[in-house]
Amino acid sequence: MRWTGRRQSDNIEDRRGGGGGFGGGGMRTPIRAGRGGGLGLVGLIIVGAVLWFGFGVNPMFLFGMDGGSQTQQSQTASGPGVQGTSDKTDDFVATVLADTEDVWTKRFADAGEQYPAPTLVLFNNSIASACGNASSASGPFYCPSDQKLYIDLSFFRQLKDQLNAGGDFAQAYVVAHEVGHHIQNITGILPAFDQARRGVGEAEANALSVRIELQADCYAGIWAHDTQAAGYVEAGDIDEALNAAEQIGDDTLQKASQGYVVPDSFNHGTSAQRQTWFRRGFEEGSVAACDTSQGDI
Template sequence: MEWRGRRMSNNIEDRRGGGLGGGAGGGMRIPIRAGGGGGIGLIIVALVLWLGFGINPMQLLGMADDGGSYQQTTSARGPGVSGTSDETDDFVATVLADTEDVWKKRFADAGRNYPEPTLVLFNNAVRSACGTASSATGPFYCPNDQKLYLDLAFFRQLRNQLNSPGDFAQAYVIAHEVGHHVQNLLGVLPQFNRARQSMSERDANAMSVRVELQADCYAGIFAHDDENAGYLESGDIDEALNAAGEIGDDTLQKRSQGVVVPDSFTHGTSAQRAKWFRRGYDGGDMAACDTFSGAI
């Protein structure tokens, strides 16, 4: 991905190095180059695999999440952004700026405003308007404060433990969470959170899958528009598809617990996740991201 030397978003809130990071809606919005990385520590990998890249929406009201991946890679995919902490900070801010450009234009074309989300960087644990989470939770989006939460140590885990290398695999993680923000603005997340109160766990899980697959499709739309803007490089879409295809509930459950339990799926199978990312990328049409009608 061609990201160096381009616009970086100012919608970054850096809470690294300060406990739980300044309260439910707190924290100070400061320049992205605030230093600090921070490690995940001793994370139970099986738990991360089961959760995917984030919190199960069934566990915390209003939180939507992402998925993890694991694949031994022998291709020429890039290693991702793994230089200095400042370089990774700049990459994240640039990807966030790209999502702002993509969705601001699409909302404007539909006659709507796009309130930009804030991305919160944290170490170890963080307090959001949706509750407190640790780094083991992975990246997540909280609709109650319209913020994305990310411990950058996750990118190292993505690359080294989950074997999904490449800078666009990392961009996919951010774009998926921004996809949940789009869902929140369009009313999808509020509707889901209301509906699940009267659902069985099995039905709520099935609905969660459709929510997650739509966020994957929106991540594909981001990739479509970024490619049209001339920012993608050869292999970028393969990196994203590799990640999307390897974070399916079936694949993660096989690796973490040895068995697959379809009724517990919350994100979709590997085939479904790759399919819906590809659908968004190929057509660039939000109408094609309707995961709530018909088979998925």
């Protein structure tokens, strides 16, 4: 991916070594949807997605987290990008976040809407978010309550070394996927999801969660579509994203960890599904193409 020397987002909080963490490890928290900004862009295009939430589901199944809510303090980096560091990964993530801002700001503006960009929080080991406490073991996540993405950059080493999904565009796909959850939040999908979460069993909740996650993959594909149009995608980049989607599919992860799969427990989608929906967003470049609420997925 062509990223060096380009604009970096200033919507970054660096809490590594700051006061934003909590003692201990392994705690995991629910994602509680906060108030959205109305249906906006997606409400004009995929109303069916909101109707589908009438089935209800606990949003903790979106991210595989559970626990309690906590307040937090942060050490906020000032100026563009992440200050006081020469780490190229920091600069890369800040550039990718800037790309997502450019893509979604234009798309919202084209629909007569304003895009409220999320903040990306960098942390080490553990963090206290508006959605509660989380550890690095939770992986990257999005908190609707404060509209922030949370990433421990050690996840990218795990992605490469343990999950065989190396490459800068694989990392970019992870960021763009979490931004996809932000799009769902500010367009009213996650708040509707939270409001209608009660009254279903775990298997049905997981099935609905898969549709949410695949839509976020599709939104990541839209980002890749527009980034390619801007001339920043290099040969092999899309293959890196598709490989990452394959390696973090529920079936692939379950086979690797326990030797067999339990489809009713899937909450992100199979490898094939994740690749299909990322590719759909990338090839069609249309929010309408990302409606996972209807039919087979």
